[in-house]
Amino acid sequence: MVIPAGSVLVFSLNFAPEPTGIAPYVSALVRGLASRRTNLAVLTAHPHYPDWKITPGYGQWSRSEQIDGVSVSRLRHFVPSQPSPLPRALSEVTFGIRQSFARWGRPASIVALSPALLSSALVRLRSRLTHRSTPFVVWVQDLYGIGISETGQGGGLAARIIRNVEGWLLRSASTVVVIHDRFADRVHDDFGVPRERIAVIRNWTHLPPLPPADVAAVRALHGWSSDEVVVVHTGNMGVKQGLHHVVDAGRLAHERGENVRFVLVGNGSQRDELQQRVDSEPTTTELLPPLGDRDFTDMLQAADILLVNELPGVAEMAVPSKLTSYFAAGRPVLAATDSTGITAQEVRAASAGLVVAAGDPAALLAGVSSLISDRAHADQMGHNGKRYRETVLDETFAIDRFDSLLADLIAAAAEKHPA
Template structure:
């Protein structure tokens, strides 16, 4: 089977969608598929194209049996709503050209990853012309995120955007997404249940384990055994609302053993650093993204993990960082409303993490004060067992591949086949 992935993000990006796309495509290639990825040059979460790649030129490469076509795109230095839309539109256009250049090399199936839905029209047109099967894999609901986070006001524009979203989603042969609540969201947007596939993000549970010793990295970063290290690792963007962590650090700065560590990059990192400097927060530390081989040590050295999001984000954007925290048996504080997927998981798996009200500094401070009183030297067995049962990389990828095979083998209504 020949498969084509179309997505903004791909390895060597170290976080989020790019990391998962790279692992997925390489796993498919290992299983004997012919895999091509039409992607952007790596730029996320730094919002800066990595060295060795070009913004405005097509580049091709082969990596671990995957053919890569890197497409030009606009990467703004300062991310605003308008610049983000232009960023997405340029990739939709350039990746569309790359796709149609392969008109006579058609794959059996195209997987389009959302974001960005901007790519959907040309993808669907190509599929109609060539008879290629299509899967829309939703990592983030772009439209829900934009309006749920208040980036654009509700009104006529929101209504039009949601109608276009429903129309585009209806054109795909199947729609996959990463959580059950996001599947319910797809149903509410008109996608029939028979077309839906649960394809969650995963963890390499044999690599990220509670047995990893993080003491050497902890010492290298200057933290003592008495310190309580609270770690946020990942995208330092606006949608997370990480200013609340700085507010908690301000309130807890009289305790010299409580240390807040941000590891990552993103559009909001300079603002966060400036705020920490202005507030003279000596208990806050910023570290760059760490290479994958150091991630287990980084997770192991933290006492408490912070998974911070604004209200309205938890079911539009399920934080990918949580999978590795659970695999490591980490103790986590998660900001999400009780009705969301994250809230329901906590209810179904008592002790897996503590889910608290988003955007409440008082609640976050209280939760941190309670958490540091507990014995964090022992790993969270509930979290680890959940990862082993539901987040194993090979199991998840094999299950999804079986669905893809059924889709491509069917010549008519395959909705019944993939259930």
């Protein structure tokens, strides 16, 4: 792929057509920026998330394509079948090496995503050698060092290495874009990045306005009766989601004879283990595979409650991307999470749901009962989330801010380093 001079060059491990995680946001940003400026290019991997296997039809050593009028170059890298910490680190390193040895041309600015931290650090190292005067933006979706600490993955040495790499990457960037004010505080306080080099641009819902669903038909399709309470969790099934506690809540509901069904939709590193737990004990929890866009939005609207579940101790590492879709669906949110964490703060800021303790199946079930006991209040929470999505989480506003930030950086670089 030939990258035109003056392009905005985006480096991201994840991109369309991946349906979940950061891919929808990166893809929407690229599409939005392409409608505002002439040249844009993407260096990315072959689609593989959240299944952790390359999508059929992809997998060539290199592949170029056009997506929404944008030049996209895909590079083959190591994709682990079991994404535990060490194989994931190797995956990121192999991708970073491939990005670093690719042809970059003469971009006007560079945007690198974290995750993937290690590949973005290798890209930054290359840029320091060959594109030193090119503005370099790191867009932070997750904070790795905090994630390792909060999920208990990786030993002390691994955590120190990751923290040092993360700190170097963020401090070396022209600008660090974060998705929440709490992230901005941590990037400044933990890594010493000056406030003036940190920009907060919120994630948005990547779903268009949802067409009304035939709720009765959707529930009948999935075998959900009209009188049972359906609680739906969507997205990645990884360590930080702690979804075994949801299976336990379903077991407790079965023991008590409570008419509550928990539905886990998606894929991820913990899915097989979760399915084994569901199959081995009586529970009202069921697992469904990832859904297409229309089926996904229909299911959100057909649920009584939408669930965010996090492992105890997870508080600062990420803002769950599923929240933007949940708010768009207009259903009340139940967040089983740290009461002082980012997820709890977001749900309360939107007045869109209820927060209960993470890792406590009884508290989770009690939260369901509390929401269902006052349907009018629950409906109002759903409306509040929808309004929050249409104002605070507006896509056009976010992409306009990103475009303005890039324009300012490019102009400043041109003034400092005239051609």
